[in-house]
Every structure is written in structure tokens, then in C-alpha cells.
Amino acid sequence: MNEILPDLISALPEIFVLGMAMFILLLDLFLKPSNRVLIYVFSQLTLAGAAAITILTHTPAVSYAFTGMFVDDPMSDVLKVMIYIGTAIMFVYTRQYLTLRGMFRGEYYALVLFAMVGMMIMVSGQNFLTLYMGLELLSLCLYALVALDRDNPRATEAAMKYFVLGALASGMLLYGMSMMYGATGSLDIIEVGNSLTQGAPTYSMLILGLVFIVAGLAFKLGAVPFQMWVPDVYHGAPTAMTMLIGSVPKLAAFAMVIRLLVQGLYVLAVDWQGMLVIMAVLSIIIGNVTAIAQTNLKRMLAYSTISHIGFLLFGIMSASLNGFASSMFYVSAYVLMTLAGFGMILLLSRQGFEAENLNDLKGLNQRSPWNAFLMMIVMFSMAGVPPTLGFYAKFTVLQAALEAGFVGVVIFAVLMAAVGAFYYLRVVKLMYFDEPEGKSPIVAPNGMRVMLSVNALALLALGLMPQILMGISAYAIFNSI
């Protein structure tokens, strides 16, 4: 018992969230529909509790558990806390939307919490199998969540697409991992890394495995040329689910990239760098150019996500600690921006009406100047215009990429960033320069309004003091790798 106790303490947040998710699932059975608000309260308490556990058991040291299958390092702790915060913000935003559409049920909260356990395992996985398990737990929950609104044909179609392509990607990833296992004889990431340092056994086999692993990761991240599921799923899924898919799982996916490519396969950096450069550049082109042609806000944000993933890869492809820290900073900034962007769509939606077309934003400044202002901050932040957080995110990844010598690629990327600015500006144009089409008042609970204001103003405040988030990311990366 005494040998296993430290292991359990390392994984305490996961165990706690898992227990609470099951408790919520059970509780839901015995609750009257009128008391369902309790589920919401318990879910938020779960997040608060998990955050408390993670922060209280935090040490700057790296500790391994379950014979090296699981790691508790500063990066995992920081990313987990970010995941809790992101999920909590999401719960606040989605509550009204779900209630109005009959999805405010225990399943939603339980599934999200299970998905969160999956993300936490991805963040802490130190073994190919642990990582894969975490990823599958997350993915399966997400497939179910997209299809939660059963009678909505578009959502079920999106879920089907998501499932088929996601399963394919998981298969690729698994295949790549098995290649690595064949080449190195181990599933443990550290051991794989060590045996590669001692001399690559069969280079061609390693590269083949690497290609599959990178392809699988790119699928999950939504990088070009594995991006085709992103717009359809974003568009088809109920907005509350799109918000989930687009935000916090990217933190987990980032961690998985770090675990696999950096901690495991750093010896092959030259090889994966080349692949990432191509994917990053293509993502930025396709994301930014295609977004211009969209009329649906969710599709536009989907393409915007693709281009953000391209920028995120810039930090990783620099293959330096500085680069990984900048990518982590980018992904956390991205999650905050995405939450605020989708939060605004949810705020403008009401019963029987989805504010998902660009035209629904017309004249928002006249309907509600404050919300228009918030959305403007979000858009400028996504475009990377100072003094918002998005600028520093782009700045740090570009800085890392330049340091690594990718001068031409960086110049190209900044030119594409100017192209990308156009479609964000168009949103501002619709809100500020156009006349509103309808004058219906915006109905939303106060909690959501306050949260949205805090969320969007945080983009501005963190832009004035970027050191906070930058420092946290640097701390996490420098103490973990």
C-alpha cells in the first residue's frame, strides 16, 4: 500500500475528477428536472476542487508514477489548471444555450468531465499507451457530445464525420507508435528517447513511424493537410460543443505533441521540423485565405483555428525550449480568445435562433455597444493587433522561429497574417459600420455577461501585462523538459 500511495497522490486530480464525474452521472438519475441546476453546481465545484488539488500538490520537481507511465511535472500542472479554467468558463457560457435547447442534462456534464479526464491523462501521459488512452477517452466523449442533440441532422452528420476521421487519425497514431515500439523495444517515452540517443536502430522504420505519428497529431490539431474535418464539425455541432472542441482540447493536444515529439523523438527533430514547417505554412495559407470566403461565423472561426494552429506549430518547429514556451503561450492565448469568440455567439443566440451567420453581427454596436466592444477586442486579438494578447502570442512564436533561422517562412507568415487580418476586420466592420437587421434585445443571464466581459477584457489586460502568461508558460516548459 505504501508503495502505491505516492503514485495515487500524483494522479489525485484525475482520480478526483473521475470520481466526481461518476457521482454526477449517478446523481442525475435521482434528480428531478427542476433540480438539475445542482448538476451544474457540482460540476463547477469539481473543477474548483481539482484546481485546488493540482495547485496544492504542485512542486517544481518532476515526479513519475505508475512505473513511469504517468508524470507529474510543472507543465502538466499548469496545463491542467488552464484546462479547468477553460472548462469552467465554458460551463458558464453554455448553460443558457443548453437549457433553451433541452440539452441541459447530466450526460453533458458527465461527458465533459470524462473528456477532461482524458485531456488530463494526455497532459500527464509518459507512455505511448497512456497517451493513446487519454486521447481516446477525450475523443469518444467529444463524438458523443457532438451528437448529443440527437434530432438535429446536421449535428449527427458532423458527429459521424468527426468519428470516422477521428478514428482514422487514432489508427494512424497507433500505427506510428507500434513502429516506434518495433524500432526501440519500448513504449515508455523516456526510454524511447534514450534508446534513440544511443544510436538509431533502423532509420527508415523510425521515419515511417514518425510520419504516422505526426499525421495522427496533425489530424487531432487540425493542421493542413489533415484539416478537412474541422470546418464541417465546427459548423455542424451545436455551438456549445463547437466551443468545447475548439478550445481546451488544444491544450491537451499541445502537451501530447511535446511528449511525443520533444520528449520522445527529439533525436529526429530535423525530420519532424521539416514536416511541421510544411504543415505550418500550409495551415496559415489555407486557414487565412479560405476564411475570407466564409459567411458562417462558426466556419470562419474554424478556418481561423487552422491558421492559429499553423502559428502554434511555428514555436514547436523551432525545436528550442524558448520555442516550446512560446507555443504554450500561444495555445493558452488561443484558448482564451476562442472561448470569448464562441461565448459571444452563444450570447447572441436565443431560443430557436442560432446567431452563427456573419450577418447576425450587423450593427451590434447600436444594439449593444459594450458587447460590440468586447467582440472587437476578441477580433483584434485573433488578428494579432497590439495591445491585445494575440499580438504577443504571434510575436513570441515568430521570435522563436526567427531565432531558429526560419527567416523566409516568418516573412511569409507575417504577410499571411495581414491577409488574415481582413476577415477579422470584416467582423468589426459588420458590428460597427453596418445597420442592424433586427432590433431584438440581447437576453442573457448576468453571470454569462460578466464572464464574457472578464474573458474579453483579460485579452486586453494580459496584452498590457503579457509577462504573466508568458512567465507561466516559460516556467512550465523550462522546469519540465
Add this chain to the structure above:
Amino acid sequence: MMTELPIISLAIWVPILAGILVLFTGDDRRACLARWLALTGSIAGFLATLPLYTGFDFANGGFQFQERLSWIPAFNIHYHLGVDGISVPLILLTSFMTMIVVVAGWEVIEKRVAQYMASFLIMSGLMIGVFSALDTILYYVFWEAMLIPMFLVIGIWGGPNRVYATIKFFLYTLLGSLLMLVAFIYLYHQTDSFAVTDYYQLPLTLPVQILIFFAFFMAFAVKIPMWPVHTWLPDAHVEAPTGGSVVLAAIMLKLGAYSFLRFAMPIAPDASHYLAGFMITLSLISIVYIAFVALAQKDMKKLIAYSSISHMGFVTLGMFIFNPLGLEGAIVQMISHGFISAAMFLCVGVLYDRVHSREISAYGGVVNTMPTFAAFAVLFAMANAGLPGTSGFVGEFLVILGSMQVNFWYAFLAALTLIFGAAYTLWMVKRVFFGEVANAHVAELKDINKREFLILGVLAVLVLGFGLYPAPITEMTNATVTQLLSHMAHSKLPAGF
């Protein structure tokens, strides 16, 4: 030393905070409050910049009133501010013009007054930030952030084609400045610092200097604007509301010229010398060719916009002939053009508010119905044409004298514009103001009211004042100009090149 009070910070943040306060007055039911608050804020902002003049050490050519706080330690980025003889006049111009713009938009702007006034106040603070930032990232933040309020000003209160104009304005500027950012990051990797003063000392090979110079050129030439990247300006000017045009012409264009002096020239002096012929050619094309373009305009605002490009050509010409006369002339020209172009746009605004047309052909014989206004307009037109006794003359004359020392033909071509400038300006004045009363609209015109008289009168006094006695500007810039030129005279090429 007056290090106790953060004078520059006050100059930046007083207008920004006032702007935020104005924003909180809400919708147009409290428009009157918003106006008075904005006026108070802009006056406070102007007063906050005055200590920069009164406390300025005229003998010191370096940076004064410096403030330096750590901002982003991870990248060695500082909140580092400081001013020298070039930036102080421009800062004073900025805070002064903000007052003019607030008064000029007083009753003209009827919808979303608070947002309008707040945009200009915030923009004023940001522009002062650009003029005083000594850390390149801080500078970049101010430089880009300033686009946002201008984007809104043109887009919300502009003319019929405003959306096209404002998006063009934004994207043009953004594209150029992103390349500048890449150059800053490159320099950071060479020095581990974002301080512009560190870049001054950094030796760079000529090819690198040229690349850096072109990265800066993309950002600054768009802003000035120089031919051939000027095409956003006529669109933006024509569609912008009067206040927007005034700030664009009076201050935003100067940001580009100022930035050449602050960054491109001292960081890449050898490239500046190497490319001087290129820059002078572009300047002369701007001066002469754009003057012809102005001659052909039918829209008053467009004509003044092209005239601005032509006059800014003098500024770049004066900078790239590398002698004290030219450089001082360039700076005087910047200030004087700030007053004159602003006044010209305000005059068009006065007419537009009454007749709602900017076409020259819609007017004729305005002097018969608006004599006082016509007097002002003719004065500003003369100043625009460079009549001796007005500030327009001093700058152009200094630049022509300076270029005469370098090459007769530079001076000759530049001096031609005194003729062309007079031609397009006076021809417009003739068609708009003189002759018979053209139509019923003109016949119904009422002369300017007290508010308009006040702003035009103040500008007229300044235009004449600096025309007769430009010493306050030249005294202030003298030490800095000398220092800059001696810095430019030393090659930064690493040993062995």
C-alpha cells in the same frame, strides 16, 4: 533634472484615460456631457505636454525626460520613453491638434458622439506614445494600436465609400509594419535588447542594413506616404470625417517621417547613404508627379490629399540629403504642414457641413456669401502654396537651399513645386471662392460661426507666426539634428568591410 514626475507618461495616459472616461458617458442622450468631457480631456492632455517644452534642455541633443521600467523581462522589453528635439515639437502638435479636432467636431458629429470623441483622445495618447517610445516593441504596440481608433473613425463617421477606404488604410499599414516587426526581432537576436539606443551602436554589414532599411521602408513609406505606396491616402482622406482627415494629415503622416529619423536612418546609416539616390528619386517623383495629379482633381479633399503627398515629398527629400539645412527644413515642414493641411481640411469641412458636397464644381463665388471664411481659406491656400511669410515657405525654402548644396537639379525639381503648388491650390481657390455665385446652395451659405472662427483663427495665427519666426522649432531641433547627422556620418559597417 525633473525626474520626479513621469511627464511623458502623463502626456500619453491623460488623453487615453480621458477617452475611456468619455466612452463611459454612453449613448447620445448624454452627448453634451461627452463633448465637454472630451474638451476638458483634450485641454488637460495639451497641458500635460507643455512641460516637455518648458523643461526642455535646448543644448542637449540626446533623449530627455527618460522613463524606464521593466515590462517584459523575458524578452528584455522595457517601458522606455524619452524625447529629443525632433519628437517634442511633434508631440506638442499632436496634443494641440486633438483640441482642434474636438472643437471642430463639436456639433457636426451627431451620432455616437462619445465614441467619436473618445477615439480621438485615445488616438492622441497613442500617437504621443509613438513619438516618445524608445523601446521598439513598445513603439510597435503604440504604432499598431493607433490604427484601431482611426479604423473606426473612418468606418463609422466616414463618407459613402468608407468601408473600402478604411479597410484599405488598415491593411496597407498593417502589412508594412509587420515587416518592420520582423526587422526588430532580427535586431533583437543581434543585441539581446529591444532598446533603440542599443541598435544605434550595433555594427551591421551593408546587405543586412539594406534589408533592414527596406523592412522599415515598407512600414514608413506607406505611412508618409511616398509614391508609389500612397494610394490608400486619397481614399482614406476623402472618406474620413473632417476630424479624421485632420489627424491623418497633420499627425499620422508625420509618424512615418519621424520613424525614418528615429529608426531607419540611425540604425542603417550606410544603407541610408547607399539608397539615398533611390529615396531622393521617390521624393522628387512625389513632389512633381503628385503635384500634377493634384492639378487634375475635381474633389477638394482629394486635391488636398495629393497636395499632402507632394509636401511630404519635401520632408523625405530634406531627410535624405543629409545636411543640417535639409533636415531642419524637413522638421519645420512637418510641423508647418501639420497646421496648414489641418486648416485646409477644416475649410473643406466647413463647406461640406453646409452644402454636403466636396466637388469643386458644386461651388463658385463663395466669397460673396462667406467673406470671413474666404479670407481664412485664401490665407491657408497661400500658405499651402508656400508664400513667404507663412510657415509653408520656411520649410520648403530650407529644403531647397539644402538640396542646392548637394545637387542643383534636386533643388530645381523641388522648386518647381512652388509653381505647381501655387497652380493647383490657387486654381481651386479661384473656382470655389471667386467668380459669380454659382448656384442656390452657395447663395444660401452662412458665414462661419464663432466656433469655426476660433479654430481657423488659432491656426491662422500659428501659420503666420511660424512663418515669420520659426526659431522656436529650429532652436529646439538644432542640437538633435547636429547629433543625428554626426551619427549618420559614421559608418556602422563592421571592421573589415
